[in-house]
Amino acid sequence: MNNRKLFAFIPLVIFIVLGIFLWRGLSIDPTELPSALADNKRPVPAFELPSLTEPSVMLSNADLKGEVALLNVWATWCPTCKEEHGFLNRLAQDEGVTIYGINYKDEPAKAREWLRRYLNPYKKVILDEKGTLGLDMGVYGAPETYVLDADGVVRYRHVGAVDASVWKTLQQVMAQVEQEAVK
C-alpha cells in the first residue's frame, strides 16, 4: 500500500522536472546556433579571395592574423547590416578596433558604392561573391560578427546586429583572448 502511494507521485515528479525545463526554455532562443568554428577554436578556413576595395589584390588567411580583431559578415541586401553599420564605424574610429569584413553573396559594385556612402569601418574587405567562404565558416544569416585572436583562430560568434550591449560582450571576449595570449 505504501509503495502504491509513492508510485502515485511519479507523474507529478516527472511533470515538475518537465516544467523546469520548459521554464528554462523560455529564456533560450532556439533559432540561435552555436558556431562550430568558435566551439572548437578552429582558424578561419583557408581561402583565397579578392579584396572588395582593390579587386586585383588577393586576400588569404594570413591577412587576418596579427592582432585580436572582429570579422564582420555583411551585404547590401541585408537591412540589419545597414542598422549596425554606423555602430561599426564608431567602433573603428573612436575605439580603434580592427574590423575585417566579408562581403557575402553581394554585387561588388553596389557594395563599393555602399562603403563610399556610409563610410568604411573595415581594415580589409574580402569579396565572397559566391558565398563559399561564408559556407565554410557556417554563416547562416547576415550580419554575423566573429572575434578572431592574433593567430586568426575563431573565438566567438554573434549573429545579428552589433549594438552597445552586444559590443560589451564582444569587448569582454576580446579582452580575455588578449590576456590568454599574454600568458
Next chain:
Amino acid sequence: MIIPELGEYALILALCLAVLLATVPLAGATRGNTLWMSYARPLSKGMFLFTLFSFLCLSWSFIDNDFSVVYVASNSNTALPWYYRLSAVWGGHEGSLLLWALILAGWTLAVAVKSRNLPQDIIARVLAVMGWISIGFYLFILFTSSPFERYLPGYPQEGADLNPLLQDFGLIVHPPMLYMGYVGFAVAFAFAIAALLSGRLDAAWARWSRPWTSVAWAFLTLGIALGSWWAYYELGWGGWWFWDPVENASLMPWLVGTALVHSLAVTEKRGVFKSWTVLLAIFAFSLSLLGTFLVRSGVLTSVHAFASDPDRGLFILIMLAVVIGGSLLLYALRAGQMRSESSFGLLSRESLLLVNNVLLVVSCAMVLLGTIYPLIVDALGMGKLSVGPPYFNALFIPLMSIMLVFMGAGVISRWKQTPLSMLVQQLWLPGIAAIVLGIGATWLYAGELEHWVTLGIVLAWWVVLAGLRDLYNRLRHRSEKLAGLLKQSRSYYGMVLAHLGVAVLVVGVALVSIYSEQRDLRMQPGDSVTFRNYTFVYEGNKHVEGPNYTSDQGQIRVLYEDEPYALMRPEKRLYTARGNVMTEAAIDPGFTRDLYVALGEPLENGAWAVRVQYKPYVRWLWLGGLLMTAGGLLAASDPRYRKRMRSAEA
C-alpha cells in the same frame, strides 16, 4: 464603432461567470447545498452566451473591415473574400484563443444540457472544473492576447492581409475541428477530477465520460487528418506529415486519447485500471495544454508556430503548473487509496488492452522526448541538436507495428482469461491468410518485397481478418445471419470502423512512403517527361488575376498511356498586399494514386523548374482518418449510454 469594446466587456462578464461557476457549485457539492449546486447549469449557459457574443463581435469587426482593431488590421484586408475574412477570425494567435475559449464554453454547455441525468453533485463538480479551466483561458486572453485592442489614435486604412497560406478551405475547417478535440478532452479531464474530488471513482464514472471522450477523440482525429491534408496540398511539396513540433503537439494527445478510449472500456466493463484510466484522462488534456504552450511560447522552432512572445509563454506555463500540477497532486493523494476488485489473467482482453495502452503511452512519451530533446540538451548547456523525421520514423514505426499485432489478438480475446489454445485455434487461419495475402498483394503491386511495405500490408490484412473472425464468432450461433448483423451494437460497429480505418491508414502510409516518385525538371514549352505510364507535357505559362493576387499558371498536359488524360494547372502566386509568393500545386486526385505538379522558379530561356510527383495511395491516409472519426462518433452515439443515464435517474 463600439462593437470591439462590447466584445471585450462580454469576455470580462464571461470571466466573472466562470469564477462563479468554478466556486459556487463546488462549494455546494462539498457542503451538500443543492441550491448552490443547481447554479452550475445556468452559469454554464451564461458563460457560453457571453463568449459567443464576444466571438460574434470579433467576427463583425472582420466583416466590417474595422482596421482600427489591431488584430483585424494585421490579419485581414478589404480585398479578402468574405469567407476568408470570417475564417481569419481564427487565423492568428489572439483570435484562435478566442475560438478555443468559445469551444470550451460550448463543451461546458453541452455537458450542462446533455447530462441532466447525472447525480447533481457530480455534474456540479464537473462543470466547476470546466469553470476553472475557462478562468485560465479568459485571463490569458484578457491579459496577454486581447483580439480587441485598438490602434489609437491613428489607424491604417488597409489591413495587412491574412497569411496567404491560410487563405484556404483547409484553414476554415482544420483549427475548429482540432480545437474541438483538444478541448473535448477537457470534459474527460473534468469528469476525472470530479471523480477524484468526490472519491467516487467507479464504473459509473467511466460510463459517463466514455461518450464524451469518444466524441473528442473523433474530432481530434478529424482535425489531424484535415491538417495533414491541408499541408499536403497547400505547402506545395507534397509532404503529409513532417514530425514538426506543432504536429507532434496534436499527435501526443491523440495517442494518449486513443489509450484512454480503450482503457475507459475496460474500466466500464470490468471495473479495473481505475487509477490508470484517471491518469490517462489527466494526461490527455494536459498534453493538449502542453501543445498550446509549445506552439505559442516560442520555445521550439516550428514551420507553423504562432508569432511568439515570452510573456505569453510564461502565462501558459503558470497555467500548466496550476492545472496539470494541481491535478497530478490530487491524483497522487487520492489514487494511492484506490483498489481494484477484479482479476484477469496474463492472457485476457484486459491484459491485451493494457499492452495496447503501454505501447500507445510509450509512443507518446517517445514523441514528447523527441520534441523537447533539443530544448533539454540546450537547457543543460550541452549544445544544439535537432531531432527530426528520421528519428521519429525509426522508433514510431516499430512501436506501431507491435501494436498492430496485438490489435488483432485483442479483438478476439475474452475478458478475464483467454486460453492460449483458443487464441491459436481462432487466429491461425487469419494469421496465415494475412501473410499470404499481404505478400501476394505487395508482390502484385510492386513486383518486389520491400520489407517495410510487406510488413505494413501483412499487418493491415491481419487487423482486418482478425476483425472478420471476431464478427464470424458473433454470428456463428445465430440462425439469422442478417438479423444477427443488425443486432450488433453501435459501439461494436464503431470499433470495427475505427480499426478498419487503422488498416487503411497503414496501407496508405506504407505505399506512399516507399513508392512515391518525384522528378525535379527544367522544362521549356514543349518538353515532356514520362513515368508510371503518365506523360507530362509542359505547354507554357498563362497570366491569371485573382481577387488579391496575380499568378503565373503553368499549363501541363497529361497523357495516360499516350491517350489525352488531363490538363494540370500549377500556379505561382504573388499576393499583392504582403508581397509573398506562394506555390499552388495542381493535383489530380485518385483512389489509388495522386498526380502532383508544382511550379518552381522561372529559369533562363523561358524554362521553368517543375516538380512532378506520383503519390500512390496517398488518399488512403485521410480515408483512414475519416473512418476512425466515423467509428468514434458511431460508438459515442450508442443508445445504451442514454438508456443507462435514464435508468440511473429512475
Next chain:
Amino acid sequence: MKALLLSLMLLLPFSAQAAIDAYEFSDEQKEARFQQLTGELRCPKCQNQNIADSDAPLASDLRREVHRMLEEGESDEGIIDFMVTRYGDFVLYRPRVNETTWLLWYGPFVLLGIGVLVVVLISRNRRQSTPTGPKASSEVGGQYQASEGLTTEEAERLNKLLQRDSDQ
C-alpha cells in the same frame, strides 16, 4: 520596436514555395541519395525545414554543395561530416548516437521494457490474489461491490445493467 515587430512577423510561415531545382545526375542512385540526404539535413536558417523543402537561399546553396559532392563521388558520411564541420550537430535531423543522445535513442525502449514488466506483474498479482475456485473468482471479477463508493442498491442496479449489456 520596429526590429521586434519585424522579427515577430518573420516567425510566421511567410512563404510556402516548393524549392525546386532541376539538377541533373549522372545516375539514378545518386539522385536517390540526393533526395535522402537533403531530406535529412536541416536548413540552419529556417524555422524547422530540411534543405530539400526550404526555399531559403542558404538551403539552395547547401543543395548545390550536396549535388557537387555527390557528383565528385563523395560518400554520404563525407557529405554529412562536411555539413557538421560547418554548422554543427544542429543540421542533423537524425541525431548521432552518443552520450548526449543515449536517453533519446534508448529511453523509449527502456520505458517499453518497464511497461511490459508492469503488465506481467499486475496480471500475475491479480490472478494470485483472487479467491480459489473458478466460480468465486468470476463472481468477484465481474461484479461491483458496495465498497467502491456505491451504496448497496446502486451496486445491485449497476450489476443488473451490466448483465443486460454483456450479451451485446
